[in-house]
Amino acid sequence: MRLIFIILLIYTLIALIPFSWVVLNSFKNNTEIFSNPFGFPKQFLFNNYTEAWVTGKLMQYMINSFIIAIPTTLGTLMVSSLAGYAFGRINFWGDTLVFSIFLFGLMIPFEAIMIPLYFILKGLGLLESYAGVIIPGIGGPFGIFLMRNFFRQIPLELSDSARIDGCGEFKIFLYIMLPLAKPALGALAIFSFMGSWNSFLFPYIVITNDAKRPLQVGLLNFQQRFYTDYRLLFAAIVLSMIPVIFFYVLFHRQFIQGIASGALKE
């Protein structure tokens, strides 16, 4: 037992130290970052954070990231739970085939669809808009897969007895299945939010208007063509992690429960 703890602690250090180093350096000035990278800052320059926040327009970028990430997550939850329920509990004609088509999507690299997707968005008038980033981000195969697995494990008696009572299919889904699915939804919410918050390439090409750009793209501003302001960049990175961590903490219990209940069991 003690051995287990020691190993886990070692890995904990490995997991946390790199980012702690960023936090440490975010309080130094540029010269110190390079002359004294591992030591404690001589002075804690808290103004790095205020400066990064203001000159980096972090509030604007964060709000944009939220405007994109939250609808994406909600949309994914709704769409995936609907489809996952059908795949997981209903035997319908063509279910294997259609599900395989979704699975196939997991294997398509982004570059394969990037340019045509851009033009489709253009045709729909969705370029330079939040919707242009949100809508294609919904309906990912992973979410459907996750929800399907979860729904498969709920005992059949539950839905059968509801049906016998005369409950309509959609009502069964909405009032019985969905509440039971909170753990899996929690897990999907975290993965979905993180994926959206951390994504860079797709928002980058869809939105060139700086006012609407999300955070990961905004961080580029600290890395200009011929000059990188490291102290501001590090401060901005730390600030950018706060919403993610907060979101994780928020859904943490459902996430764990989702894992515990075997949402991802085969």
Next chain:
Amino acid sequence: MDLKRKLRRLNLWAYLFIIPALTFYSVFTLRPLTQSIILSFYDWDGFNPVKRFVGFANYIEALSDPVLGLALLNNIKWVLISIILSQGTALLLAVLISRCIIGQSFFRSVLFFPNMLSPMIAALIWGRIYDPLIGFVNTFLKSIGYGHLARGWLGSPEWALIAVCIANSWRAYGYYMVLYLAGLQSVDPTLYDAAKVDGANGWQEFWYVTLPSIRPTTTLVLSLALINSLMTFDMVWGMTQGGPFHRSEVLSTLIYKTAFASNRVGYGCALSLMQAILIFTITILFIRIRERSEG
């Protein structure tokens, strides 16, 4: 009468549940994919109104490109290294956490943390770790007397790919660890009791009870890992961009450079379709092999 019952048994109403997902997926994934297939037969720079039809020329050119072979080899190296570092760590930690009596929640969250960082940020952090003069790796090597091993890792022809793969494993293992944890939860605890009665030690328990019980999970997770390894892009691009001189080139970086940095959309589409077919083939093969040997 009979027909009506047959139709009802088909449960076609289920499609109402599927339609939202299917719509999003068709419009934003399937349709671009088919267009990509079409584009792969053209020569196009992405914004010129005129496209030039070239048939299979793009594919032929791709197959004769030596860098493509190099990139493919690098992806395979990546798969192998990832299995050891990323999967191995993920499974090990998942097993250890699941055996923890106290602190499970703490370790689960904390060990998941690296996966919360975006690839850009992780690339930045590890770029500093690998710095030739003041980076952690070289400073550490010098301090334990192995300074002669110190080098510029990300500029080294032999080590660049491995270095990036290590960085990526650090960022990615958390995701797989969570998946393994899920699988481990469904292992029948009575099997462990039986094993203890038989006098099995920790390792035997793991090998003869745990692993076989989570076989479906392992297949799933390894498939995902396989797909992600063949598609890997973000960390490589952020750290070396495929350099130095193609030594850390992977399929995705090659495609990105061709299609976007060189404005050859048709060629890029051809390459990425070849990549998609490769991923599909290898993954299906892997799953088939696993299912067959399940006995």
Next chain:
Amino acid sequence: MRRSFKVLSLLLVILIGMSSISSAYGQKVIKFAYEGEWMLEFFKWYTQKNPDIKIEASPISLADVDTGALQLALAGGTGPDIMQIDAAPGRMGMLALAGLLYPLDEFYAKYGWDKKFFPWTLRSVTYNGKKYGLPSEVEYIGPFYNKNIFKKLGLNIPKTYEEFKNLLSKLKSAGYIPVTQGTRDPAPRGHIYANFIEASAGKVRVERLLYGNGRWDSPEFNLGAKELQELVRSDLVYKECNSLKYSESNNLLWTEKAAMTFMGTWILYEYLKEYSKMDFGYFILPPIGKDVPGRFTGGLGSGYAISAKTKYPEECVRILDALFNTPEGQKMMLTVGKVVPPLPILDFSKVKKDLHPLQIDVIQKLKDPKGIGYNLSVYIPTTVKNVYYENIQGLMGLMISPEECNRNIQKEWERAKAAGLILK
């Protein structure tokens, strides 16, 4: 409480109404994609003087052109009216040829620009005989060195290549990295390579290559590549340079672990912002070839271009004229942006006192009759440039021979020529 709330909301409505009315009445909105933070000050000054213009500024980066995002926006009409982009065939040239930029020859005549801008700077904004942009800042590239380290070791500016090599050896023995270069990033590879090509082949031969029938794998070019590789091999150019990004390499400079780097004058911005107390300067890399005088290489970093689809071409031109052609605009370029504009400085004697000695040095070196050589990266099309960058990294990583490096670039150059990508 309720009454003040009503008053406030009424006020708010009126204010909103007024602002929207004002924008409906004659305020022209011009979208400006800019590159340096200092430009925001210029925008403020200009819109104060010209209240009928509203400038919507948004930052632009190289990646916008490289990923095709800018082209797509311009073609679709949602792009910027004025944009700051690389005055290079691979960037501005590409947009010009695709018909996305507004030809400016009439404005050059009207505003007298053709008599003002240094003639050699106009080449980079001229594509197929027409001018599509304004050269934004003059930059030259050469060895950027730490004067204090040199003084400490009693080193003088080398006049011959032999002296240069000896100088590097002395620096190495004293424990410094003689030359650092951030070749994990693409651009620094070109900076050092082009300097060596200039030193071995010279401006005339480079011109023959770019605009005539010269070859990359000619003996003079191979000589430059070979010398560069030899320096890396003997660690006189830091042999781990391929693992350093541009900013990491610069920090070796600022922390005095390295003595010099091949750097362009855009470094003035960073230097004056953070390290102006240190003493740095430029010297010209001594010639390697026999009939070569030795020059800085240069080219233009960015230039300004106007979208072909803009609604207000004349207004855009007026903004740019205010930037380059007025004493106030130039002063802002020099003192706030720390860039040197590519035309004679109006009121130089007045502005001089606000400039750092290094800036004055740069301005004066530009008047050198020998002129400036070519920073090759800026003058070659994108497909060639990618091969160029990849091979130079291979060269400096001791992975391929100089002949092979140049041969590979030549191959791609010929392919680009056949595809009509080489511009005159």
